Amino acid sequence: MSDITKQSLTELVENIKNKKLSSTDVTKAFIERSEKSKELNAYITEDFTSALDKAKKFDQKPNLDLKLPGIPMAVKDLFCTKDVKTTAGSKILNNFIPTYESTVTDNIWKEGAILLGKLNCDEFAMGSSNETSFFGNVQNPIDKDLVPGGSSGGSASAVAGQLTPITIGTDTGGSIRQPASFTGTVGLKPTYGSCSRYGIVAFASSLDQAGPMAQNVKDCALLQEVISNYDPKDSTSIDFKRNQYSKELTNNIKGKKIGIPKEYRVDGMPKEIEDLWQKGIQYVKDCGAETIDISLPHTSYALPTYYIVAPAEASSNLARYDGVKYGFRAKGENLIDMYEKTRSKGFGTEVQRRIMIGTYVLSSGYYDAYYLKAQKVRKLIKNDFDEAYKKVDAILTPSTPSSAFRIGEKTNDPVSMYLNDIFTVPVNLAGLPGISIPAGHDSKGYPLGLQIIGKAFDEQNILNIAFAMEEKINFKNKITDWWIK
Amino acid sequence: MSIDLKTIKHISKLSRISVDEQKAEKLAGDLNSIFDFIEKLNELKTDNVEPLTSVAETTLKLRSDEVKSKNIREQIIKNSPQENEDYFVVPKVIE
Numbered sequence: 001m002s003d004i005t006k007q008s009l010t011e012l013v014e015n016i017k018n019k020k021l022s023s024t025d026v027t028k029a030f031i032e033r034s035e036k037s038k039e040l041n042a043y044i045t046e047d048f049t050s051a052l053d054k055a056k057k058f059d060q061k062p063n064l065d066l067k068l069p070g071i072p073m074a075v076k077d078l079f080c081t082k083d084v085k086t087t088a089g090s091k092i093l094n095n096f097i098p099t100y101e102s103t104v105t106d107n108i109w110k111e112g113a114i115l116l117g118k119l120n121c122d123e124f125a126m127g128s129s130n131e132t133s134f135f136g137n138v139q140n141p142i143d144k145d146l147v148p149g150g151s152s153g154g155s156a157s158a159v160a161g162q163l164t165p166i167t168i169g170t171d172t173g174g175s176i177r178q179p180a181s182f183t184g185t186v187g188l189k190p191t192y193g194s195c196s197r198y199g200i201v202a203f204a205s206s207l208d209q210a211g212p213m214a215q216n217v218k219d220c221a222l223l224q225e226v227i228s229n230y231d232p233k234d235s236t237s238i239d240f241k242r243n244q245y246s247k248e249l250t251n252n253i254k255g256k257k258i259g260i261p262k263e264y265r266v267d268g269m270p271k272e273i274e275d276l277w278q279k280g281i282q283y284v285k286d287c288g289a290e291t292i293d294i295s296l297p298h299t300s301y302a303l304p305t306y307y308i309v310a311p312a313e314a315s316s317n318l319a320r321y322d323g324v325k326y327g328f329r330a331k332g333e334n335l336i337d338m339y340e341k342t343r344s345k346g347f348g349t350e351v352q353r354r355i356m357i358g359t360y361v362l363s364s365g366y367y368d369a370y371y372l373k374a375q376k377v378r379k380l381i382k383n384d385f386d387e388a389y390k391k392v393d394a395i396l397t398p399s400t401p402s403s404a405f406r407i408g409e410k411t412n413d414p415v416s417m418y419l420n421d422i423f424t425v426p427v428n429l430a431g432l433p434g435i436s437i438p439a440g441h442d443s444k445g446y447p448l449g450l451q452i453i454g455k456a457f458d459e460q461n462i463l464n465i466a467f468a469m470e471e472k473i474n475f476k477n478k479i480t481d482w483w484i485k
Numbered sequence: 486m487s488i489d490l491k492t493i494k495h496i497s498k499l500s501r502i503s504v505d506e507q508k509a510e511k512l513a514g515d516l517n518s519i520f521d522f523i524e525k526l527n528e529l530k531t532d533n534v535e536p537l538t539s540v541a542e543t544t545l546k547l548r549s550d551e552v553k554s555k556n557i558r559e560q561i562i563k564n565s566p567q568e569n570e571d572y573f574v575v576p577k578v579i580e
Contacts, residue, residue: 096564
């Protein structure tokens, strides 16, 4: 089969279970395509030799009862993988070999999947374009010199470019949903506490969540089913009854009430985005759902709140990178000088900027004015959602205020880069699940996404809505393989 | 509000990130534009609002204090930029 890499995860699983394909066939196909796709720069670390060994071993004694039997998969380089280098896209971790496995990746391997390699991302997941990675920017398979979004840019590029059948990313302020939207793929940020944070390089601990990035909603539901579990090793992991998301998936959303928040109609939003949103509203109505106008009055305060809370937590989480126990070390005249030079040379510009912001808002005399204030506004933002969910079952918005932009276009203006996450950040602040699905193209032919936000722990509901909409939208990603010579 | 070079130097000390003059000026510019954007929060009255510290409304669970990972000393030490047998090595601290 020459078109292995074009198959969805669900198809590949079926074909392996029916013995039409072996794990070796599938693994080989994705390795070959990945090797022809170096120009995308989606990988930081390739683990192909070992992947092929594992596939052969799987085929000798295949366990076909597993959910991901012999499926090769590359993952974002923010997940610690035992004995495989994990960099978080940073020079400061560029030779770090974890002695343990993250819970989320462990869950994936236990279901039979095989690690292909580690995917590029913004440094410590801080960025919206994958341009802050120490290992260079990533190309969007949609068009040359177009960013894939970020921070899970390598993951989005690898799924859209069919270098991996599916992948996982992490989402602190939009890092799964925005790149999914920019590459015409599906990305789910689960409820905070749904997927374990154990073994994920920490950025902002009260916001970070891992989640699936896929070619379609069903694949996404299957991977969510695999990665979500209660984990005592993560103190904020929540013990709730998880669904069999892919098995319970239905396109019957008749009678569902879907909120349309007026505050997401922001100044300067391109007409194409507004039109897409209106189309989305029509689609859910066509599926038998009802739309209701709602208000989330504190929406415009979400980004300023995020840019206090996230850097504050980051400045504390990143204090551990001191050049002593692991990672890069610069020479210094004494201990303090070594710390300061290590962190100055080991961290990139954006990471240093955020550590500085975080340190400042937590520093003596400014804590109440900034950090405490932001925590209070965060409460108001969560209250907005709580209020809305008294009337609706889910909320429909655009995923991003624009389609993908060009490499270098926003690197000199941090605030304009931050504005990319205007529709995704409120969801993280409130700890809710959100999914981005491809819903159309702009005039340049670039994909645009719609976001469905759910109640906490209601992943099944937003997956169902996404599944029903997906059928109506019938989106086709325009991938020309321009990077394959 | 404006963040001056003196403040940048102070934050850089607290963050343990060395900053030269050129970098300090660039950072001051960036931070000022970011804080201009953040100032928007002052439009809101929040005197009677409870701060939200975590969206996970669970009480922390206790567990017994047991060692779970065994015999990984060598692997851990191997990740260090400079080690000496079983120790991490840092620049001399005591004269």
